[in-house]
Amino acid sequence: MVKVNIFEAKARLSEYLDQVAQGERVVICRRNHPVAELVPIAATRAEPRPIGGVASFTVPPSFFEPLPDDLVESFYPAGHEAAPQKARVAESRERYGKRPRKS
Numbered sequence: 001m002v003k004v005n006i007f008e009a010k011a012r013l014s015e016y017l018d019q020v021a022q023g024e025r026v027v028i029c030r031r032n033h034p035v036a037e038l039v040p041i042a043a044t045r046a047e048p049r050p051i052g053g054v055a056s057f058t059v060p061p062s063f064f065e066p067l068p069d070d071l072v073e074s075f076y077p078a079g080h081e082a083a084p085q086k087a088r089v090a091e092s093r094e095r096y097g098k099r100p101r102k103s
Contacts, residue, residue: 001025005032 002016002024009016009028016026016038026038 001027003027003029003034005029 002019004012004016004026006028009026020026020038020040023040027034028036028038
């Protein structure tokens with residue numbers, strides 16, 4: 001580990017960065033009190049990180065079906081005010097389509 005004051009760090013920054021690239025730690029001090037540390041960063045990944053442990057995954061159509069009412073009700077204690085009325089999975093696209101233009 002190398003300790004340097006700010007003035008010296010500004011004057012010889014490229015030299016200290018070379019040392020950091022070789023694995024050395026450089027502590028920057030203000031009036032001999034440490035205030036910052038230069039350390040090497042971790043190497044960047046050359047190939048993309050695998051997502052999960054599955055090569056391919058497809059969402060089954062049953063995922064989009066509504067849950068049974070008894071299962072939905074089990075999420076809410078008896079007499080709970082925020083219990084949902086009837087679960088709706090999706091609404092028709094007609095409702096969200098373009099509005100007719102006024103003539």
